Amino acid sequence: MAEVRVICAIGKHGQLGLNGRLPWEGNPAAPYKADVQRFFDLTKGHVIVAGPRTFRSFPDWARRDRVVTEIHATDSPRMVIEKYSDRVVFVGGGPLVWKAYAPFISHWDVTRLPYDGEADRYFDPIWLCAG
Ligand SMILES: NC(=O)c1ccc[n+]([C@@H]2O[C@H](COP(=O)([O-])OP(=O)(O)OC[C@H]3O[C@@H](n4cnc5c(N)ncnc54)[C@H](OP(=O)(O)O)[C@@H]3O)[C@@H](O)[C@H]2O)c1
Numbered sequence: 001m002a003e004v005r006v007i008c009a010i011g012k013h014g015q016l017g018l019n020g021r022l023p024w025e026g027n028p029a030a031p032y033k034a035d036v037q038r039f040f041d042l043t044k045g046h047v048i049v050a051g052p053r054t055f056r057s058f059p060d061w062a063r064r065d066r067v068v069t070e071i072h073a074t075d076s077p078r079m080v081i082e083k084y085s086d087r088v089v090f091v092g093g094g095p096l097v098w099k100a101y102a103p104f105i106s107h108w109d110v111t112r113l114p115y116d117g118e119a120d121r122y123f124d125p126i127w128l129c130a131g
Contacts, residue, residue, distance in 0.1 A: 002081050002089045005107040006098065007042055009035045010123045012114065017094060017121030020053050024115045035111050042109075047084045049101075050092030068092075077101045095121050103131025 010016055015023050024032050040062060047067045048058075055070040062068065067087075071080055077100050081089055091101045098105075108128055 002047075002084045002087050003106060004081055004089050004091060004101070004104045005109065006091050006093075006105055007039050007109040007111075008093060008098075008123065009039075009111040009113050011119065012112070012116050013119075014123040014125075015115060015117070015119030015121075016123050018117075018119050021057065023117060023119045024113060027115075031113055032115075035113060038111075043090050046088040046090055048090045048092045049080055049097075051094050051097045054093045054097070071097065073100075077104060095124065098127050099124070099130070102127040 008016065009022070011023060017023065044065050047069065049069045049071045050058075052070055052072070055068065058068050067084075069080075073096070081101075081104055091097060091105060105127075110123070
């Protein structure tokens with residue numbers, strides 16, 4: 001079985017996304033820039049599986065040194081993970097994806113950023129104890 005992990009970033013109240021993007025996207029402050037850099041550093045050489053909106057948010061250059069795969073509700077999480085049995089698989093979100101894949105995740109890496117604004121997607125701590 002693959003090692004299955006998550007790296008995500010949340011705002012002060014669990015904010016994850018807004019209008020299909022990160023709520024703090026474009027904010028040049030150091031914690032936001034460092035978080036994005038850390039995400040790409042830690043996922044380099046590995047596999048990321050993500051829902052369609054999150055998949056589309058990856059720039060082309062990010063697909064050169066990591067495998068980025070789009071997944072759908074019709075895919076069995078177990079079969080998606082088994083496809084990469086000798087790899088580290090990062091489950092990239094969004095929320096419905098994390099909910100469905102939560103029973104397989106061995107490591108959650110959650111950075112809490114100082115963002116205090118609006119969002120339409122939120123982290124749900126219940127994912128941490130699923131399955
Ligand atoms: N802060 C962070 O760290 C972080 C990380 C990732 C994403 N985000 C944010 O989250 C938002 C995107 O998430 P989103 O939920 O809107 O869209 P999404 O990434 O497209 O994820 C949800 C979609 O994934 C598909 N899916 C794949 N496997 C599934 C499964 N087993 N069960 C249910 N659905 C499954 C479904 O689409 P189908 O119906 O087509 O199958 C579902 O509608 C953006 O705002 C993005 O910036 C934030």
